[in-house]
Amino acid sequence: MKGILFTEFLEMVDQKFSPELTERIIDQVDVPSGCAYTTIGTYDHTELVQLVVQLSKETDTPVTDLVRAYGFYLFERFVRTYPRFFSGIKDAFTFLEGVESIVHAEVRKLYTDSKPPMITATRQGDDKLEVIYESQRCLGDAAHGLILGCVDYFGEKMSVERQDIDDSGSSVRFLLTRAS
Ligand code: HEM
Structure with missing residues (x-):
């Protein structure tokens, strides 16, 4: 990593x-x-x-709390370190929809030895977004914190529900619902 x-x-x-x-x-x-x-x-x-x-x-x-807090912290750091990924992006859904195809795609290209996780974001209506994290590194807690950091950065009111798809932690589903 x-x-x-x-x-x-x-x-x-x-x-x-x-x-x-x-x-x-x-x-x-x-x-x-x-x-x-x-x-x-x-x-x-x-x-x-x-x-x-x-x-x-x-x-x-608990380890879970620390890794989630780390993810939250990391988001803010990513904003400062890689501002170009954030310019012109107005909301959390739009940003999260581009993590796989824009952000992690560029990370893979720049660093051929990197293995960012697969982040699949799918709209489920105007106010709902499903985000699936998949990685053998089992850092779903970090993904959780990054998502919370993202919501906080865009200043939106949103609930984030988490569901572990398997016991190993390699696959986690998040359902984000925007409060209207
Ligand atoms: C909220 C959106 C994001 C989520 C949920 C996410 C999730 C993660 C997680 C959990 C990891 C740890 C490795 C793993 O689990 O396999 C990771 C790795 C990484 N992410 Fe993201 N990420 C997000 C946004 C970003 C952004 C904005 C950047 C940079 C601008 C970024 C760059 C990286 C890099 C460089 C790695 C290391 C990959 C490696 O060394 O193999 N990510 N991402």
């Missing part, structure tokens, strides 16, 4: 907790990279899982 997802995670721990805690979890995990991440490097996604599990122990917070 691209290093930007690791550097942003550690940055979030710095900001939401403290740089001392970031150092501590880095010291406690035993990962091949030694946590010396660069944004364009590629690392095994299980390193991120180990860091989150360690953070969960240190903060006594």
Whole structure:
């Protein structure tokens, strides 16, 4: 998985907790990279899982909550880092409909070693959008947080229901309903 997802995670721990805690979890995990991440490097996604599990122990917070909070944080960071994907886009549905064909398609082209998840967005009427996340990395909680971050960014009133399609977490369905 691209290093930007690791550097942003550690940055979030710095900001939401403290740089001392970031150092501590880095010291406690035993990962091949030694946590010396660069944004364009590629690392095994299980390193991120180990860091989150360690953070969960240190903060006594469920892993699910931490990964979702990370997804939420990441969305705002993506807005700042890649503003061109957001210019001219007026609402969350329009943005989410383009994640697969525009955003992740470009990520795949730019970084041939990347494997972004499959995000399938389908309108179910004017005020409903179904978003399906599929990835062997089982980061549905991160997808959940990213979707909540997206709704927040566009300032819309929306309910987001989540349904796990399989037990492994590799496939998750979200139903977004816009409040009228
Ligand atoms: C709300 C919309 C989005 C969702 C739900 C989403 C979901 C995800 C998730 C959960 C991952 C982790 C890897 C995995 O699960 O397999 C991921 C990877 C990634 N996403 Fe997205 N994403 C969204 C928007 C974006 C945006 C806006 C960008 C950049 C502008 C982006 C760029 C990336 C990159 C670079 C990766 C790493 C791929 C790799 O290293 O293999 N995503 N995405």
